[in-house]
Amino acid sequence: MNLLNFISQYPDEASCKAKWKEYREQQGVVCPKCGSTEHYWKSDKENFECKRCKYRQSLRSNTVMHGSQLPFRYWFIAIHLLTSTKKTFSALELKRQLGHSTYNPIWAMLHKLRLAMGKRDAEYDLKEIIELDEGFFSTEMEEKEKSKPLKRGRGSQKKTKVLVMAESIPIEGETTKRGKPRKVGHIKMFVINDLKASTIDTKVIEHVDKEAVIDSDNSTSYTNLKILVKEHRPKVIKKEDVGKVLPWVHIAISNAKRMLLNTFHDIQPEYLQSYLNEFCYMFNRRYFGEKKFDRLLIAGISYKNEFRYNIK
Ligand SMILES: [Zn+2]
Incomplete structure (x- = not known):
């Protein structure tokens, strides 16, 4: 996806939220309290409400965006930049590109995306x-x-x-x-x-x-x-x-x-793994072309999947 396509598909916060919701529903929303997979969408609060126990979770809950205050569009832009260019981005450069005032939330966003990449790759064994x-x-x-x-x-x-x-x-x-x-x-x-x-x-x-x-x-x-x-x-x-x-x-x-x-x-040695996650993830999807953007969105949604497996 080139920059013009990205801008026309995701011009604002609402378009990003709509895509995120679509993929969450496609992947299956799970209630963290009772494990039910049946939910109502409460559009006024932008919450999923569990049909069984009425527990509500936000659009961001239990995904890579869990706890983040950053706009959805920031996440989408970061995912677009990481998947559409042959290079990676430092948090400082992304902060500049986004015109954001503070460094730490941008740094945390990139690291969570890299963690999501590592978790996704960990699902596959090497073969032959x-x-x-x-x-x-x-x-x-x-x-x-x-x-x-x-x-x-x-x-x-x-x-x-x-x-x-x-x-x-x-x-x-x-x-x-x-x-x-x-x-x-x-x-x-x-x-x-x-x-x-x-x-x-x-x-x-x-x-x-x-x-x-x-x-x-x-x-x-x-x-x-x-x-x-x-x-x-x-x-x-x-x-x-x-x-x-x-x-x-x-x-x-x-x-x-x-x-x-x-x-x-x-x-720092403790963050090297995070950068290597990104390197391997991108290398392993080098022939995915434009699909890389959507795949990383999905990896971000199934970010807490170890929590899903624990549900009976
Ligand atoms: Zn429930």
């Missing part, structure tokens, strides 16, 4: 053949770490560990200098605190199909993978060959680093 490796991303040191004497030449940056996995399917064709050609599917990236086998195992159990095959180096962090999936094929990989053996993981890592460098300064 998967490349797996770690990347090290530069982040800011915490204040307490800064007080420690630094080694010469090192700034106040540290490296945050990220587990990266990419579906990577061999395709027919001749072997090139870069090795056998492979096609990339979905990717996932997770900030991890350490490289212990148990840490890696947990992520693989949660996010990889049991029938998958994993390619990686022969690090001791991966000793249990053979039990967790159909096949683990650890290889001794020389540093200069890593791009040949695990091509997509390393292309993804360098693209993610470039995105971060171009847009953000001083990334």
